[in-house]
Amino acid sequence: MELFEQIRREYEFGIGTIAGVAKKLSVHRRMVREAIGSAIPAPRKKRERPQWKMDAAAAFVDQILEADKKAPRKQRHTAHRIWERIRLEKPECLVCERTVRLYVHRRKIALGMAMQETFVPQSYDWGIEAQVDWYEAYADLSGERTKLQVFSMRSMASGAAFHCAFLHATQQAFLEAHELAFRYYNGVFQRLRYDNLSSAVKKILRGQRREETSRFISFRSHWRYASEFCTPGEGHEKGGVEGEVGYFRRNHWVPVPRAADLNELNRQLLTACQQDEHRRIAGREQTIGAEMIVERDHLLPLAAEGMDLAQTSFPTVNSLGCAKVLTNAYSVPLKAGTQVHAKVYANTVELWHDGRCIATHERCYSRQQQILDLEHYLDVLYRKPGALAGSRPLEQQRRAGLWPESFDELWQALMTRHGKQSGTRQMIALLQLGKQYGRDRLRVAIETAADAGCTDTAAIEHLLNAETLRRAVCEPMDIGSLERYQRPLPVMNKYDELLLAGGRQ
Numbered sequence: 001m002e003l004f005e006q007i008r009r010e011y012e013f014g015i016g017t018i019a020g021v022a023k024k025l026s027v028h029r030r031m032v033r034e035a036i037g038s039a040i041p042a043p044r045k046k047r048e049r050p051q052w053k054m055d056a057a058a059a060f061v062d063q064i065l066e067a068d069k070k071a072p073r074k075q076r077h078t079a080h081r082i083w084e085r086i087r088l089e090k091p092e093c094l095v096c097e098r099t100v101r102l103y104v105h106r107r108k109i110a111l112g113m114a115m116q117e118t119f120v121p122q123s124y125d126w127g128i129e130a131q132v133d134w135y136e137a138y139a140d141l142s143g144e145r146t147k148l149q150v151f152s153m154r155s156m157a158s159g160a161a162f163h164c165a166f167l168h169a170t171q172q173a174f175l176e177a178h179e180l181a182f183r184y185y186n187g188v189f190q191r192l193r194y195d196n197l198s199s200a201v202k203k204i205l206r207g208q209r210r211e212e213t214s215r216f217i218s219f220r221s222h223w224r225y226a227s228e229f230c231t232p233g234e235g236h237e238k239g240g241v242e243g244e245v246g247y248f249r250r251n252h253w254v255p256v257p258r259a260a261d262l263n264e265l266n267r268q269l270l271t272a273c274q275q276d277e278h279r280r281i282a283g284r285e286q287t288i289g290a291e292m293i294v295e296r297d298h299l300l301p302l303a304a305e306g307m308d309l310a311q312t313s314f315p316t317v318n319s320l321g322c323a324k325v326l327t328n329a330y331s332v333p334l335k336a337g338t339q340v341h342a343k344v345y346a347n348t349v350e351l352w353h354d355g356r357c358i359a360t361h362e363r364c365y366s367r368q369q370q371i372l373d374l375e376h377y378l379d380v381l382y383r384k385p386g387a388l389a390g391s392r393p394l395e396q397q398r399r400a401g402l403w404p405e406s407f408d409e410l411w412q413a414l415m416t417r418h419g420k421q422s423g424t425r426q427m428i429a430l431l432q433l434g435k436q437y438g439r440d441r442l443r444v445a446i447e448t449a450a451d452a453g454c455t456d457t458a459a460i461e462h463l464l465n466a467e468t469l470r471r472a473v474c475e476p477m478d479i480g481s482l483e484r485y486q487r488p489l490p491v492m493n494k495y496d497e498l499l500l501a502g503g504r505q
Contacts, residue, residue, distance in 0.1 A: 003027070007035040054103050056093040057086050061100070065107055073233065079104040119236060124156040127298030130189040131156060131241035132178075134169050134197065137249065139265055140258040148262075150269075151177035152248070153192075154241040158291035159281050160185065161244045163252075163269045165262060166346055168365050173346035174199040175219050175309045182223065184273070185292070187299025191226045193238050201229060222307045224300055248272070262347065310343035310350070321376060325349055327367040331393065332359045333376040372396050378432050385424035402439065406447045413455040426457050437464050 003025075010021045011032065018036075022029045034042065061082055068076040077085075079101040086093055086100065108114035130153050137150050149169040154161040162181040166173040174197070182188050196204055203211035210229050220227055230237040252272040259265035277289030284291070315323040317338045322329035325342045332340055332351050341352040344363065349371075351359040361371050372393040381388050388394060397403045410430075415423035434442040445463040449455065 001041065003031075004035040004039060004041055007032055008039060011036055051099055051103065053093065053095045054099055057090055057095060057100075058103070060086065060090060061103060062107065065104070065111060065113065069111070069113065119239070122156075125298075126157045126295045127187070127189060127300070129156045129191045129193060130154060131193045131238040133195065133238065133241045133245060135245045135249070137165070137253050138256055139165070139253075140256055141262065141265065142260060145256070148265075149173070151181075152241055152245055153178075153181040154244040155185065155189070155292070155295060156240050158295045159240075159244075159284075159288045160273075160277065160292040160295075161241075161248065162273055163248055164266055165269060167262065168346075169197075169199070170346060171199040171213070171215060172309055172311060172344060175215070175307075176346050178219070178223070179306050179309070182302060184270075185299060186296050187302060188223050188225050190300060191228060193228045193230065195238070196229050196232055200227070204232060219307055219309075223303055248276075308343075310345055312344070313342045314339055315342055316340075320370075321380070322370060322372070323351055325351075328364050328369045328371060330359065330361045331370075331372040331376040333379070334358065374431070375435055378428055378435075382425060382428045382432070385421050385428060388424055388428065404443055404447075406443065406450055409450060410446050410455055410460075414457070417455065430457055430460060433461065433464060 007021055007025060007027070010024065011018070015021055015024060018029050018032045021027075021032050064077050064082055064085070080097065082104060083095075083097045083100040086095065105114070132151070132153050135150050135152065137148050139146055139148055146167075148165045148167065150163055150165045151169075151174070152161060152163050162184045164177045164180055166177070194200055196210070200212055200216040201210045202213050205211060208229070212227075216227075236242075252269070257265060257268055259268060277292060278287055280287045313325060315325060317323050317332055317334050317336050317340060318329070319336045320329070321334075321336070322331050323340050323342060324330075325344060330342075330349055330351060332338075332353075334340065334353060338353065340358070343350040343352065347363055349361045349363050350357050351361075359373065359376065361373070364371050370392065374391075374393040374397045377391065377393050381391070394403065407427075411423070411427045413423075414426050417423065418426060430442065430446070437445075441464065445460050448463055449460050454460075
């Protein structure tokens with residue numbers, strides 16, 4: 001632009017000839033004529049550079065893209081993967097990745113595999129809609145890298161989001177996460193938008209119609225909200241929560257979080273959600289937290305009490321002291337043939353009998369497994385002490401880190417002192433005290449006795465009861481006017497004198 005101005009000025013007020021201006025400014029006469037004709041330079045023409053290196057691989061790439069038309073949508077080739085295959089299968093074709101990317105992009109548009117789609121921005125009123133999604137993430141739980149399924153709910157008006165992690169995306173986890181989210185928002189949205197996930201949708205019908213699961217229908221009725229489902233394969237219909245997942249993953253799942261267990265990790269995620277309340281979404285005047293406070297006045301009130309989310313069954317205790325729940329067997333402290341009420345939650349399995357919970361286990365997602373608690377077999381083992389050493393409940397307790405070395409040392413000392421059968425029976429009697437006092441308190445008592453060089457079960461039981469044996473010390477009282485009744489203690493000196501006098505006689 002500056003050069004054009006200089007040319008025009010030189011031509012009008014300076015040399016005045018095209019040749020003279022071109023010679024003075026060292027430009028071509030064609031540019032001088034162009035500047036004289038217009039003060040604004042014409043847009044530069046973009047030349048299409050021939051991609052002659054791509055000619056050797058063009059047919060190979062076209063063949064891959066044609067085959068991708070029949071492949072599942074999420075298992076199609078990316079441009080990077082195609083470039084890697086060219087390097088591996090056609091080493092004579094020395095083409096760079098950028099060239100492959102440009103060619104693949106053009107060919108996908110030509111084949112109808114990629115579309116430049118335009119979306120319409122949406123506006124939302126307070127408390128009307130929230131969007132729900134699941135996504136995968138990894139965390140280090142107890143030092144082990146674990147794949148998790150994370151539930152996410154995002155308010156479309158305020159932008160506030162809730163995230164909660166589970167080991168598996170079961171229907172119990174799906175419904176439990178809803179209740180946790182409702183408590184986080186302190187209210188219920190009038191409408192929730194979902195993918196066509198199996199926890200809610202049994203069958204996709206024509207258009208927007210869905211055959212929903214009975215469990216989901218009863219849950220939705222209990223909390224009084226409406227549901228909508230996206231068109232299959234059209235994730236942009238709930239783009240709000242899709243974008244939230246990407247933001248939350250980049251900012252709170254990087255680096256990979258560490259936690260002792262899933263409960264601690266979910267506390268970290270809740271803290272991260274609360275931290276995000278301080279940020280402001282582009283184009284908005286208030287922070288997410290401030291808009292969340294406004295939106296709470298427009299939400300439906302919470303139900304008076306939550307819904308029982310458990311999947312229930314009524315198994316019978318078998319001869320191994322286990323009740324089969326789903327595909328696994330869980331131990332119970334009941335006789336064989338007793339019917340129990342099993343309640344399956346997202347992370348736990350509860351076994352009830354006569355209106356009380358008699359056993360709680362961590363839910364196992366493997367198949368055909370036995371989940372055993374040693375405490376449930378102590379009464380049987382007291383009658384059959386020889387079965388303790390090779391029992392599977394003891395093996396599982398060792399693997400879980402619930403059987404410390406101090407227990408083995410005491411057990412060995414009791415067998416040495418009282419014999420194998422009697423010593424084992426005394427060890428089982430101590431383990432039964434763990435039901436009453438707790439496993440941690442029993443371990444402390446055993447280790448305290450071991451430090452004192454004592455292996456007597458009565459001494460360990462005394463240590464367990466030490467807290468209850470302490471008596472409160474009486475406080476001194478002000479006797480006040482009763483002091484006048486105080487009398488001096490008797491003195492025996494006169495009797496001593498009489499005795500001495502009698503001795504002299």
